[in-house]
Amino acid sequence: MFALEGVLAALVVLAALAFALQAVVLTPTTSGATEAPVDSALVGSVLTTTAADGDLRTALVDDWAGTSFGGATGRWYTGSYPSNKFGTALEESFGPAVTANVVIRYRTPGDGRQRTRLVYNGAPGDGAVRSSTTVTLYDRHVSSPGTFYAKDVSPSELYNVLEVEVVAWRG
Template sequence: MRAQAHALEGVMASLIILLGLFFALQAVTVTPLTASLAQQHVADQGQAAATGTLTAAQETGDLRPTLLYWNESRATFHGATGRGFYVAGGPPTALGGMLNETFNPRRLVFNVNLVYLDSAGNRQRRPLVRSGEPPADVVVATRTVTLYDHDRLRDASGEPTNTHLENGSYFAPDVGSGEVYNVVEIEVVIWQG
């Protein structure tokens, strides 16, 4: 009788261990849904970071100086590659520093495009930062900056020059009426690197 009780006790203990293992395996199973939830979490974090960075840059007045950081003689941004855009991170402006500080530690890759109207009223896109070809699942955040005729271009150190947009040679043409020169949308495209 005592042997039967011990045998029954051993069977019950084995069942409890097997059930525990079964539930443990169920808890750590990675399904496609789990992976997509993780990607969604990364996308949500990226969206919040991109929006927050552009909002902060707008509030501190750091968007306009980046747009005006233009080298007339080379017809490109100061320090940009021969193709006219930055490839090793953001431009050497306050906005570029903010983008690098926000995305690089999180291993998020970003491109920055400038969207503006040409003389015919068509939307044009000029790259400011190209870090690669984005995949299909990207996050995009935008801010719009109105440029005025009296805005002055910046030199390589970021200081205003004596050249006003209306008198200078700039990538976006003067298409505005009155004091408005053009409206440029800064588009930040980010993805997991």
């Protein structure tokens, strides 16, 4: 009888331990502490606000200098944000603790897809948050279509539709 009681007690302890381990999420971190993830609503809000007031379109079109974005050290910004209202909005919203990439996807003639970067600050870390929005360009928005990265894909007034994705993570 005592042996049966001991076995049942051990099963109860094991069941409680199994339940406790399933209820707790354990993830490895380098510092041993968990960081709060980037607020996805904040990332979406920056895109929505700058798209609504035209600052995002300005950053995508007017800052293009023929072969790169004006002010960038290479073809795109690395280690910094653009020196325009969109870049300022990213910097003010995220602060120094958050790192972000900005990727632009667009259609190519013949229904293909292409992408270019506006900002590249490295590979996204764990817990990266993504948000995207579309920016519709019309012929009147692009003053130098021959050197612009996205080509005119429509015989109508529509020039191209860009998808802008911001990937943000604690850096």
